[in-house]
Amino acid sequence: MTYDILITSATLPDGTTTDIGITGDKITALATDLPRDAGQIIDATGDLVAPPFVDPHFHLDAALSYGTPRINASGTLLEGIDLWGELRDIATVDEMVERALTYCDWAVSMGLLAIRSHVDTTPDHLNTVTAMLEVQRIVKPYLDLQLVAFPQDGLYRSKTGRENVIRALDMGVNVVGGIPHFERTMEDGRASVKDLCEIAADRGLMVDLHCDETDDPMSRHIETLAYETQRLGLQGRVAGSHLTSMHSMDNYYVSKLLPLIAEVGVSAIPNPLINIVLQGRHDTYPKRRGLTRVKEMQAMGIPVGWGQDCVRDPWYSLGTGDMLDVAFMGLHVAQMTSPAEMRRCFDMVTQVNAQIIGLDGYGIYEGATASLQILDASDPIEAVRLRAERLCVISKGNVVSTKPRPNATLSLPDRPGHVARRHQA
Ligand code: FE2
Numbered sequence: 001m002t003y004d005i006l007i008t009s010a011t012l013p014d015g016t017t018t019d020i021g022i023t024g025d026k027i028t029a030l031a032t033d034l035p036r037d038a039g040q041i042i043d044a045t046g047d048l049v050a051p052p053f054v055d056p057h058f059h060l061d062a063a064l065s066y067g068t069p070r071i072n073a074s075g076t077l078l079e080g081i082d083l084w085g086e087l088r089d090i091a092t093v094d095e096m097v098e099r100a101l102t103y104c105d106w107a108v109s110m111g112l113l114a115i116r117s118h119v120d121t122t123p124d125h126l127n128t129v130t131a132m133l134e135v136q137r138i139v140k141p142y143l144d145l146q147l148v149a150f151p152q153d154g155l156y157r158s159k160t161g162r163e164n165v166i167r168a169l170d171m172g173v174n175v176v177g178g179i180p181h182f183e184r185t186m187e188d189g190r191a192s193v194k195d196l197c198e199i200a201a202d203r204g205l206m207v208d209l210h211c212d213e214t215d216d217p218m219s220r221h222i223e224t225l226a227y228e229t230q231r232l233g234l235q236g237r238v239a240g241s242h243l244t245s246m247h248s249m250d251n252y253y254v255s256k257l258l259p260l261i262a263e264v265g266v267s268a269i270p271n272p273l274i275n276i277v278l279q280g281r282h283d284t285y286p287k288r289r290g291l292t293r294v295k296e297m298q299a300m301g302i303p304v305g306w307g308q309d310c311v312r313d314p315w316y317s318l319g320t321g322d323m324l325d326v327a328f329m330g331l332h333v334a335q336m337t338s339p340a341e342m343r344r345c346f347d348m349v350t351q352v353n354a355q356i357i358g359l360d361g362y363g364i365y366e367g368a369t370a371s372l373q374i375l376d377a378s379d380p381i382e383a384v385r386l387r388a389e390r391l392c393v394i395s396k397g398n399v400v401s402t403k404p405r406p407n408a409t410l411s412l413p414d415r416p417g418h419v420a421r422r423h424q425a
Pocket of ligand 1: 057059118309
């Protein structure tokens with residue numbers, strides 16, 4: 001046999017049509033009219049075939065814990081942090097592993113095959129780290145799980161905050177996280193950014209900080225993050241997650257800030273589902289929704305990806321693991337409504353996110369890792385509009401999930417017997 005799997009007549013995100021030959025865990029051929037000689041042939045005529053979704057910002061240690069030990073009554077970020085502070089000390093490693101594996105099952109069924117998860121390093125027992133490293137090992141054959149050492153309560157607010165970040169990195173976590181706006185003072189926040197970037201530089205690691213997740217327009221740790229990135233030569237290895245204070249910053253200051261971020265190659269990861277729920281909680285009206293300046297950053301060439309952040313946890317009671325939900329919400333909140341902008345929202349949850357977290361072999365080209373998805377949509381915009389069903393998901397050369405098309409059977413007088421959600425094709 002020429003191929004293990006042959007996908008015929010695939011429509012790629014750029015609109016070209018091609019067959020895709022897969023051998024082992026690699027895409028080995030990409031052309032029209034490939035020989036129909038394969039262990040499995042999948043007809044994708046009229047369907048969008050895209051590389052898998054990538055979530056660059058998630059909290060897998062807390063996922064699917066909603067209601068344990070209680071719900072977040074106020075719905076605020078701070079009550080969520082308090083609630084998580086209770087849960088992380090009573091949840092066992094086994095419970096966290098089981099919840100995380102269930103979430104990874106959901107993710108795979110949604111074509112989400114790479115996740116960067118922040119892991120809370122605050123408690124000295126580091127059960128969260130032990131659990132997430134175990135999950136990373138188990139899912140490795142089918143899902144790329146990247147872990148970030150994340151001092152949820154601040155690097156300097158607890159006696160062992162810094163020490164535990166180092167311990168987590170020594171255990172095998174390989175991205176440096178932080179939360180400068182949650183340190184006791186602006187000065188401590190600034191110092192934490194410098195400290196964390198130096199740790200990353202010493203160890204040759206990437207950096208991804210929860211940065212300025214606040215409505216305070218004076219929270220400007222992103223400026224320090226950009227400065228330290230330049231000073232330490234970390235260009236292309238640093239991301240600022242959330243950046244919600246930028247929503248409220250003075251326009252003149254932002255006109256100086258964005259060129260600095262662009263110059264040093266820092267990426268941005270807004271999380272629209274969560275930011276619009278958590279921000280503006282101190283406002284009367286108008287109520288800010290706190291999304292960072294997505295289109296303005298993109299216009300400067302800054303990589304901006306959509307992250308998911310939370311699914312059924314102390315901060316967010318909803319969520320499904322569907323990055324198309326994230327793109328759909330981001331499109332609305334950032335008002336990315338032109339055809340090019342809607343398309344870009346799909347790119348943000350695929351190739352831009354892959355670039356931000358540094359995934360190797362990602363995409364659909366000869367020699368790429370054979371991970372892709374077939375969607376019940378004609379193109380990326382329709383995929384976002386429908387949050388299109390993932391008909392088939394292939395991870396590293398194996399079919400890992402299949403679903404039927406979600407068309408309805410109608411019983412109406414003088415109307416067709418079936419209705420399809422797709423409008424084109
Ligand atoms: Fe987060």
